[in-house]
Amino acid sequence: MRTRPAICARKRRYASEAEAVAVALAAKVTLRPYRCALCRQYHLTSRTKGMKVLRP
Known part of the structure; x- marks a missing residue:
């Protein structure tokens, strides 16, 4: 992504x-963390189609 x-920003x-x-x-709501290619830190996204979803 x-x-x-x-x-x-x-x-x-x-x-x-x-x-x-x-x-x-x-x-x-269902959120998933991902590492940003621009800032090299982590953001959250609600897009989960085809992605691994976190389970508590």
Whole structure:
């Protein structure tokens, strides 16, 4: 998944995958962390089609 610079700038950044996973599991909607190719940090996405979904 390629993140555009404008999207990356708007999204919240997480320094570690563990931090992003904790936030994703606490959310009321299904979220999945991914490493951004631009900032090299982690963002969350709700897009899960064909992706591995986190299980609590």
